[in-house]
Amino acid sequence: MKLAEAESTMQKTVEATQRAFNTIRTGRASASLLDKIAVEYYGSPTPLKSLANITTPDASTILIQPYERSSLNIIEKAISLSDLGLTPSNDGSVIRLNIPPLTSDRRKEFVKTAAKYAEEGRVSIRNIRRDALDSIRKQEKSAEISEDEARDQQDKLQKLTNKYTTRVDELLAEKEKDITTV
Template sequence: MANQELESNMRKSVDATQRTFNTIRTGRANPSLLDRLSVEYYGAETPLKSLATISTPDSQTISIQPFDLSSLSLIEKAIATSDLGFTPNNDGKIIRINVPPLTEERRKDFCKLASKYAEEGKVALRNIRRDAIEKIKRMEKEGEFSKDQSRDEQESVQKLTDKFSNEIEKHLAEKEADILKV
Protein backbone atom coordinates (compact mmCIF):
# COMPACT_ATOMS: atom_id res chain seq x y z
CA MET A 1 0.00 0.00 0.00
CA ALA A 2 1.32 3.44 -0.87
CA ASN A 3 1.63 4.70 2.72
CA GLN A 4 3.23 7.98 1.64
CA GLU A 5 0.30 8.76 -0.66
CA LEU A 6 -2.14 7.93 2.15
CA GLU A 7 -0.21 10.09 4.62
CA SER A 8 -0.05 12.92 2.06
CA ASN A 9 -3.83 12.81 1.52
CA MET A 10 -4.48 12.83 5.26
CA ARG A 11 -2.02 15.72 5.73
CA LYS A 12 -3.94 17.68 3.08
CA SER A 13 -7.20 17.09 4.98
CA VAL A 14 -5.66 18.33 8.24
CA ASP A 15 -4.20 21.39 6.46
CA ALA A 16 -7.55 22.18 4.86
CA THR A 17 -9.23 21.95 8.27
CA GLN A 18 -6.56 24.27 9.70
CA ARG A 19 -7.18 26.81 6.91
CA THR A 20 -10.92 26.62 7.60
CA PHE A 21 -10.25 27.30 11.29
CA ASN A 22 -8.37 30.45 10.26
CA THR A 23 -11.55 31.89 8.76
CA ILE A 24 -13.24 31.86 12.19
CA ARG A 25 -13.04 35.14 14.07
CA THR A 26 -11.23 35.45 17.33
CA GLY A 27 -11.20 38.73 19.24
CA ARG A 28 -8.46 40.17 16.99
CA ALA A 29 -8.37 41.41 13.43
CA ASN A 30 -6.79 38.88 11.06
CA PRO A 31 -6.57 39.08 7.23
CA SER A 32 -7.47 35.36 6.94
CA LEU A 33 -11.00 36.24 8.13
CA LEU A 34 -11.61 37.43 4.57
CA ASP A 35 -10.10 34.36 2.85
CA ARG A 36 -13.47 32.87 1.83
CA LEU A 37 -14.76 36.20 0.51
CA SER A 38 -15.10 36.58 -3.25
CA VAL A 39 -16.12 39.65 -5.22
CA GLU A 40 -18.15 39.90 -8.43
CA TYR A 41 -15.45 41.54 -10.59
CA TYR A 42 -16.09 41.99 -14.32
CA GLY A 43 -18.73 39.28 -14.23
CA ALA A 44 -16.58 36.67 -12.48
CA GLU A 45 -16.39 35.64 -8.84
CA THR A 46 -12.85 36.63 -7.85
CA PRO A 47 -11.19 35.97 -4.47
CA LEU A 48 -10.75 39.23 -2.53
CA LYS A 49 -7.06 38.56 -1.94
CA SER A 50 -6.40 38.66 -5.70
CA LEU A 51 -8.04 42.11 -5.96
CA ALA A 52 -6.46 43.90 -3.00
CA THR A 53 -3.76 44.05 -0.38
CA ILE A 54 -5.21 43.06 2.98
CA SER A 55 -3.41 44.10 6.16
CA THR A 56 -4.03 44.68 9.85
CA PRO A 57 -2.65 48.06 10.98
CA ASP A 58 -3.74 47.24 14.57
CA SER A 59 -5.49 44.45 16.48
CA GLN A 60 -8.99 45.85 15.85
CA THR A 61 -8.74 46.97 12.19
CA ILE A 62 -8.47 45.26 8.82
CA SER A 63 -7.34 47.48 5.96
CA ILE A 64 -8.11 46.61 2.32
CA GLN A 65 -6.27 48.48 -0.44
CA PRO A 66 -7.61 47.51 -3.90
CA PHE A 67 -5.17 47.25 -6.81
CA ASP A 68 -7.85 48.75 -9.07
CA LEU A 69 -9.76 51.67 -7.47
CA SER A 70 -12.79 50.95 -9.67
CA SER A 71 -13.29 47.72 -7.69
CA LEU A 72 -13.58 49.60 -4.36
CA SER A 73 -17.38 49.72 -4.28
CA LEU A 74 -17.65 46.08 -5.41
CA ILE A 75 -15.37 44.97 -2.56
CA GLU A 76 -17.33 47.11 -0.09
CA LYS A 77 -20.60 45.55 -1.27
CA ALA A 78 -19.19 42.00 -1.01
CA ILE A 79 -18.07 42.61 2.59
CA ALA A 80 -21.36 44.25 3.58
CA THR A 81 -23.46 41.40 2.14
CA SER A 82 -21.26 38.58 3.48
CA ASP A 83 -22.09 36.53 6.58
CA LEU A 84 -19.09 37.99 8.43
CA GLY A 85 -21.12 40.73 10.11
CA PHE A 86 -18.63 43.51 9.32
CA THR A 87 -19.46 47.07 8.32
CA PRO A 88 -16.88 48.35 5.83
CA ASN A 89 -15.78 52.03 5.91
CA ASN A 90 -14.76 53.35 2.51
CA ASP A 91 -12.67 56.56 2.30
CA GLY A 92 -12.31 56.51 -1.50
CA LYS A 93 -8.91 54.76 -1.51
CA ILE A 94 -8.96 52.20 1.28
CA ILE A 95 -11.66 50.14 2.96
CA ARG A 96 -11.28 49.79 6.71
CA ILE A 97 -13.13 47.23 8.78
CA ASN A 98 -13.41 47.68 12.51
CA VAL A 99 -13.38 44.26 14.20
CA PRO A 100 -15.42 44.65 17.38
CA PRO A 101 -14.61 42.47 20.39
CA LEU A 102 -16.71 39.33 20.54
CA THR A 103 -19.55 38.84 22.99
CA GLU A 104 -19.58 35.69 25.12
CA GLU A 105 -22.51 34.30 23.12
CA ARG A 106 -20.69 34.94 19.81
CA ARG A 107 -17.56 33.23 21.16
CA LYS A 108 -19.61 30.12 22.00
CA ASP A 109 -21.15 30.16 18.51
CA PHE A 110 -17.67 30.32 16.97
CA CYS A 111 -16.53 27.40 19.17
CA LYS A 112 -19.48 25.34 17.86
CA LEU A 113 -18.51 26.30 14.30
CA ALA A 114 -14.90 25.25 14.95
CA SER A 115 -16.16 21.89 16.30
CA LYS A 116 -18.25 21.44 13.16
CA TYR A 117 -15.21 22.15 10.95
CA ALA A 118 -13.12 19.70 13.00
CA GLU A 119 -15.77 17.01 12.56
CA GLU A 120 -15.83 17.64 8.78
CA GLY A 121 -12.04 17.22 8.76
CA LYS A 122 -12.33 13.93 10.65
CA VAL A 123 -15.02 12.71 8.25
CA ALA A 124 -12.61 13.42 5.38
CA LEU A 125 -9.94 11.38 7.19
CA ARG A 126 -12.37 8.50 7.73
CA ASN A 127 -13.30 8.57 4.03
CA ILE A 128 -9.61 8.31 3.10
CA ARG A 129 -9.22 5.44 5.61
CA ARG A 130 -12.27 3.62 4.19
CA ASP A 131 -10.92 3.86 0.62
CA ALA A 132 -7.49 2.62 1.71
CA ILE A 133 -8.94 -0.34 3.63
CA GLU A 134 -11.19 -1.29 0.67
CA LYS A 135 -8.11 -1.26 -1.56
CA ILE A 136 -6.22 -3.50 0.91
CA LYS A 137 -9.14 -5.96 1.10
CA ARG A 138 -9.36 -6.03 -2.70
CA MET A 139 -5.61 -6.78 -2.89
CA GLU A 140 -6.07 -9.59 -0.33
CA LYS A 141 -8.94 -11.04 -2.36
CA GLU A 142 -6.81 -10.95 -5.52
CA GLY A 143 -4.03 -12.79 -3.69
CA GLU A 144 -1.53 -9.89 -3.56
CA PHE A 145 -1.65 -9.87 0.26
CA SER A 146 -1.90 -12.71 2.76
CA LYS A 147 -4.46 -12.40 5.58
CA ASP A 148 -1.67 -11.34 7.97
CA GLN A 149 -0.27 -8.73 5.58
CA SER A 150 -3.77 -7.40 5.00
CA ARG A 151 -4.43 -7.14 8.76
CA ASP A 152 -1.05 -5.41 9.31
CA GLU A 153 -1.74 -2.92 6.51
CA GLN A 154 -5.21 -2.18 7.88
CA GLU A 155 -3.75 -1.61 11.34
CA SER A 156 -1.17 0.82 9.93
CA VAL A 157 -3.93 2.71 8.08
CA GLN A 158 -5.89 2.95 11.35
CA LYS A 159 -2.80 4.21 13.22
CA LEU A 160 -2.29 6.93 10.58
CA THR A 161 -5.96 7.89 10.81
CA ASP A 162 -5.72 8.13 14.61
CA LYS A 163 -2.55 10.22 14.39
CA PHE A 164 -4.11 12.79 12.04
CA SER A 165 -7.42 12.75 13.90
CA ASN A 166 -5.56 13.63 17.11
CA GLU A 167 -3.80 16.42 15.23
CA ILE A 168 -7.18 17.90 14.22
CA GLU A 169 -8.31 17.64 17.88
CA LYS A 170 -5.16 19.51 18.96
CA HIS A 171 -5.79 22.28 16.39
CA LEU A 172 -9.43 22.48 17.56
CA ALA A 173 -8.37 22.87 21.20
CA GLU A 174 -5.93 25.65 20.21
CA LYS A 175 -8.60 27.42 18.16
CA GLU A 176 -11.20 27.20 20.93
CA ALA A 177 -8.68 28.57 23.44
CA ASP A 178 -7.94 31.40 20.99
CA ILE A 179 -11.65 32.17 20.52
CA LEU A 180 -12.43 32.14 24.25
CA LYS A 181 -9.42 34.28 25.20
CA VAL A 182 -10.67 37.79 25.89
Protein backbone atom coordinates in the same frame (compact mmCIF):
# COMPACT_ATOMS: atom_id res chain seq x y z
CA MET B 1 -4.87 3.13 -2.40
CA LYS B 2 -1.42 2.80 -0.88
CA LEU B 3 -0.60 3.84 2.70
CA ALA B 4 1.60 6.73 1.51
CA GLU B 5 -1.26 7.98 -0.67
CA ALA B 6 -3.71 7.71 2.23
CA GLU B 7 -1.31 9.57 4.52
CA SER B 8 -0.82 12.35 1.95
CA THR B 9 -4.60 12.75 1.57
CA MET B 10 -5.07 12.79 5.36
CA GLN B 11 -2.39 15.49 5.65
CA LYS B 12 -4.21 17.59 3.04
CA THR B 13 -7.45 17.14 5.00
CA VAL B 14 -5.77 18.44 8.18
CA GLU B 15 -4.44 21.45 6.22
CA ALA B 16 -7.92 22.14 4.82
CA THR B 17 -9.35 22.00 8.34
CA GLN B 18 -6.67 24.47 9.49
CA ARG B 19 -7.62 26.85 6.66
CA ALA B 20 -11.30 26.56 7.67
CA PHE B 21 -10.34 27.43 11.27
CA ASN B 22 -8.45 30.50 10.02
CA THR B 23 -11.68 31.96 8.64
CA ILE B 24 -13.27 32.05 12.11
CA ARG B 25 -12.98 35.35 13.99
CA THR B 26 -11.14 35.31 17.29
CA GLY B 27 -11.63 38.92 18.33
CA ARG B 28 -8.33 39.97 16.74
CA ALA B 29 -7.94 41.30 13.23
CA SER B 30 -6.56 38.76 10.76
CA ALA B 31 -6.32 38.96 6.98
CA SER B 32 -7.32 35.29 6.77
CA LEU B 33 -10.85 36.28 7.86
CA LEU B 34 -11.37 37.50 4.31
CA ASP B 35 -10.12 34.31 2.59
CA LYS B 36 -13.62 33.07 1.73
CA ILE B 37 -14.81 36.36 0.24
CA ALA B 38 -15.19 36.39 -3.53
CA VAL B 39 -15.87 39.65 -5.35
CA GLU B 40 -17.91 39.77 -8.57
CA TYR B 41 -15.20 41.35 -10.76
CA TYR B 42 -15.84 41.72 -14.51
CA GLY B 43 -18.54 39.05 -14.32
CA SER B 44 -16.60 36.35 -12.50
CA PRO B 45 -16.12 35.66 -8.78
CA THR B 46 -12.57 36.65 -7.86
CA PRO B 47 -10.88 36.12 -4.47
CA LEU B 48 -10.58 39.39 -2.55
CA LYS B 49 -6.87 38.90 -1.91
CA SER B 50 -6.16 38.99 -5.66
CA LEU B 51 -7.90 42.38 -5.99
CA ALA B 52 -6.48 44.21 -3.00
CA ASN B 53 -3.66 44.47 -0.50
CA ILE B 54 -4.96 43.35 2.90
CA THR B 55 -3.12 44.44 6.06
CA THR B 56 -3.80 44.58 9.80
CA PRO B 57 -2.35 47.84 11.16
CA ASP B 58 -3.53 46.99 14.69
CA ALA B 59 -5.34 44.22 16.58
CA SER B 60 -8.81 45.56 15.83
CA THR B 61 -8.56 46.85 12.23
CA ILE B 62 -8.23 45.28 8.80
CA LEU B 63 -7.17 47.63 6.02
CA ILE B 64 -8.08 46.76 2.42
CA GLN B 65 -6.36 48.74 -0.31
CA PRO B 66 -7.63 47.79 -3.79
CA TYR B 67 -5.10 47.66 -6.64
CA GLU B 68 -7.68 49.52 -8.76
CA ARG B 69 -9.74 52.31 -7.23
CA SER B 70 -12.67 51.40 -9.47
CA SER B 71 -13.08 48.10 -7.59
CA LEU B 72 -13.52 49.85 -4.20
CA ASN B 73 -17.34 49.81 -4.26
CA ILE B 74 -17.72 46.20 -5.41
CA ILE B 75 -15.28 45.05 -2.71
CA GLU B 76 -17.23 47.00 -0.09
CA LYS B 77 -20.48 45.43 -1.34
CA ALA B 78 -19.03 41.89 -1.25
CA ILE B 79 -17.88 42.36 2.36
CA SER B 80 -21.28 43.77 3.37
CA LEU B 81 -23.09 40.79 1.80
CA SER B 82 -20.74 38.22 3.38
CA ASP B 83 -21.54 36.33 6.59
CA LEU B 84 -18.70 38.02 8.51
CA GLY B 85 -21.04 40.46 10.22
CA LEU B 86 -18.62 43.36 9.69
CA THR B 87 -19.48 46.78 8.31
CA PRO B 88 -16.90 48.16 5.88
CA SER B 89 -15.93 51.82 6.07
CA ASN B 90 -14.93 53.30 2.69
CA ASP B 91 -12.92 56.55 2.70
CA GLY B 92 -12.43 56.76 -1.09
CA SER B 93 -9.04 55.06 -1.28
CA VAL B 94 -9.11 52.25 1.32
CA ILE B 95 -11.70 50.16 3.14
CA ARG B 96 -11.40 49.76 6.88
CA LEU B 97 -12.98 46.92 8.82
CA ASN B 98 -13.17 47.46 12.55
CA ILE B 99 -13.25 44.17 14.43
CA PRO B 100 -15.49 44.62 17.47
CA PRO B 101 -14.74 42.64 20.63
CA LEU B 102 -16.68 39.37 20.67
CA THR B 103 -19.60 38.87 23.02
CA SER B 104 -19.72 35.64 25.01
CA ASP B 105 -22.68 34.41 22.90
CA ARG B 106 -20.76 35.11 19.68
CA ARG B 107 -17.71 33.28 21.08
CA LYS B 108 -19.89 30.24 21.82
CA GLU B 109 -21.24 30.37 18.25
CA PHE B 110 -17.70 30.45 16.85
CA VAL B 111 -16.64 27.53 19.07
CA LYS B 112 -19.58 25.53 17.66
CA THR B 113 -18.54 26.46 14.11
CA ALA B 114 -14.96 25.36 14.84
CA ALA B 115 -16.26 22.06 16.25
CA LYS B 116 -18.31 21.56 13.08
CA TYR B 117 -15.22 22.13 10.89
CA ALA B 118 -13.22 19.70 13.07
CA GLU B 119 -15.92 17.03 12.76
CA GLU B 120 -15.96 17.47 8.97
CA GLY B 121 -12.18 16.95 9.00
CA ARG B 122 -12.45 13.81 11.15
CA VAL B 123 -15.20 12.37 8.92
CA SER B 124 -13.05 13.06 5.87
CA ILE B 125 -10.10 11.24 7.46
CA ARG B 126 -12.32 8.26 8.32
CA ASN B 127 -13.58 8.17 4.71
CA ILE B 128 -9.97 8.04 3.50
CA ARG B 129 -9.35 5.18 5.93
CA ARG B 130 -12.43 3.32 4.63
CA ASP B 131 -11.26 3.68 1.00
CA ALA B 132 -7.76 2.47 1.89
CA LEU B 133 -9.20 -0.49 3.85
CA ASP B 134 -11.33 -1.46 0.85
CA SER B 135 -8.22 -1.34 -1.32
CA ILE B 136 -6.26 -3.52 1.12
CA ARG B 137 -9.10 -6.06 1.29
CA LYS B 138 -9.32 -6.22 -2.51
CA GLN B 139 -5.58 -6.84 -2.72
CA GLU B 140 -5.90 -9.60 -0.12
CA LYS B 141 -8.85 -11.18 -1.94
CA SER B 142 -7.03 -11.20 -5.27
CA ALA B 143 -3.98 -12.75 -3.51
CA GLU B 144 -1.73 -9.76 -4.32
CA ILE B 145 -0.79 -9.63 -0.62
CA SER B 146 -0.94 -12.20 2.16
CA GLU B 147 -3.34 -12.16 5.09
CA ASP B 148 -0.50 -11.14 7.44
CA GLU B 149 0.55 -8.28 5.16
CA ALA B 150 -3.06 -7.13 4.94
CA ARG B 151 -3.40 -7.15 8.74
CA ASP B 152 -0.09 -5.27 9.07
CA GLN B 153 -1.22 -2.62 6.58
CA GLN B 154 -4.57 -2.28 8.34
CA ASP B 155 -2.77 -1.69 11.65
CA LYS B 156 -0.54 0.95 10.06
CA LEU B 157 -3.58 2.58 8.47
CA GLN B 158 -5.36 2.72 11.84
CA LYS B 159 -2.26 4.34 13.41
CA LEU B 160 -2.23 6.95 10.62
CA THR B 161 -5.94 7.60 11.14
CA ASN B 162 -5.43 8.04 14.89
CA LYS B 163 -2.46 10.37 14.30
CA TYR B 164 -4.37 12.69 11.97
CA THR B 165 -7.63 12.73 13.94
CA THR B 166 -5.56 13.62 17.02
CA ARG B 167 -3.95 16.46 15.01
CA VAL B 168 -7.42 17.78 14.09
CA ASP B 169 -8.42 17.61 17.78
CA GLU B 170 -5.25 19.54 18.74
CA LEU B 171 -6.02 22.23 16.14
CA LEU B 172 -9.59 22.46 17.47
CA ALA B 173 -8.35 22.86 21.05
CA GLU B 174 -5.97 25.64 19.90
CA LYS B 175 -8.75 27.43 18.02
CA GLU B 176 -11.20 27.12 20.94
CA LYS B 177 -8.55 28.62 23.21
CA ASP B 178 -8.02 31.51 20.75
CA ILE B 179 -11.76 32.15 20.50
CA THR B 180 -12.48 32.00 24.23
CA THR B 181 -9.46 34.09 25.30
CA VAL B 182 -10.65 37.64 25.91
